[in-house]
Amino acid sequence: MSATSTDLILHHYPTSPFSEKVRLVLGYKQLAWKSVIIPAILPKPDVVALTGGYRKTPFLQIGADIYCDSALICDVLEHIQPTPTLYPAHNKGMARVLAQWADTTLFWAAMAYNLQPKGAASMFEGAPPEAAKAFGADRAAMSSGMTRLRPADATAAYKSYLRRLANMLEGQDFLLGGTPCVADFAAYHPLWFTAKRVPVMADILNATPAVLAWMDRMAALGHGSFEKLSATDAIAASAASTGASAPFAHDEDTTFQDEHGIALGSEVTIAAELFGQEPTPGTLVAATRTRFTLQRTDERAGTVRVHFPRIGYVLKAAQPA
Structure with a gap:
């Protein structure tokens, strides 16, 4: 093709x-x-x-x-x-700022939680030891100089961020209203990784059922x-x-x-x-x-x-x- x-x-x-x-x-x-x-x-x-x-x-x-x-x-x-727009006219600035937070602060807290030892072991279950070692070395090189959250701190932060997302979803289907905006897509993908890539770590999502329902709505959009x-x-x-x-x-x-x-x-x-x-x-x-x-x-x-x-x-x- x-x-x-x-x-x-x-x-x-x-x-x-x-x-x-x-x-x-x-x-x-x-x-x-x-x-x-x-x-x-x-x-x-x-x-x-x-x-x-x-x-x-x-x-x-x-x-x-x-x-x-x-x-x-x-x-x-x-x-x-x-x-349909990613940047609703009445909330364009808010959507961009929230998306930037989700792509950075939320993402790194989620990944530090996801890839603590139990999650990393689950992700590479069935793969040869060399695969996990190569992946770890690759990502270590990419994150050289970054400050990483420790698992306990990441867990606490991730729980707080999930509660804040749940608060935003009170009375509406998406983070800033009745339709998705760029912030929804940015906030969804770290949570998607938790649910789909390391499901052994996904219990953390159960405390926020509004977030789980929103994730279902996001997944239903499909990939075109x-x-x-x-x-x-x-x-x-x-x-x-x-x-x-x-x-x-x-x-x-x-x-x-x-x-x-x-x-x-x-x-x-x-x-x-x-x-x-x-x-x-x-x-x-x-x-x-x-x-x-x-x-x-x-x-x-x-x-x-x-x-x-x-x-x-x-x-x-x-x-x-």
Whole structure:
């Protein structure tokens, strides 16, 4: 199967929580998409061919445009399919702030709870010991320098956050009203990991039945219509795409916003602030109020534009060779 320059191609793997967030957004918006399954840990040569260094999961490909980070992917999908909206007009700021909290504070508390010894043993039950060791080493490298919650502290925090979500659901089906918004998708995926990936840890959810009912409503949104695609075909779709000089294909905001004293056309790197800090090098071709775009060339993928949100990412001038 091949892909066109307009196909939505999600590079993900089934047990990735942030991928579940995006899969549900695709389902909510009833968008057709193509599914490329990528490795959960390094090496990821086909991923790096497209991203240039970024290796977190998922990322979205549209032709030769690569969108990193689930928050930016949500913005792109909103632009492509504005209804139903992820950002209700009367609560747009609240939805974004709550989603950012869920993708960071809630997520890391949930994962510290989920992956304490009993949960980690459950996750790798039946797998060879080398698999658990390799996964642990991979994630340790990605989280170098981060402060991790201890299991007892994570458990207490997770319980508190679940109660707060339950409070938000009093008298309404979703966190900010009668329909889902971006905050619902961001808050759902760490809880989904607890329930589906480490069910041995899922008793913590039972104290908040309103949250469990909301999770059922979220799961019912589904993943939309998708077809499998190979990584080779996805890379070929990038190489075959035209319009390599148009970094604003999926965002009408073209205004250059300089916060760094780095001119467009400069050689730069972009890396995540905390988790997965592998830098992506390239030429800066856009810096708007919400995102950065690098242009780079790969021998297999051709001329590629890699897009990052400003929030959570660090732009630096490339060091002289």
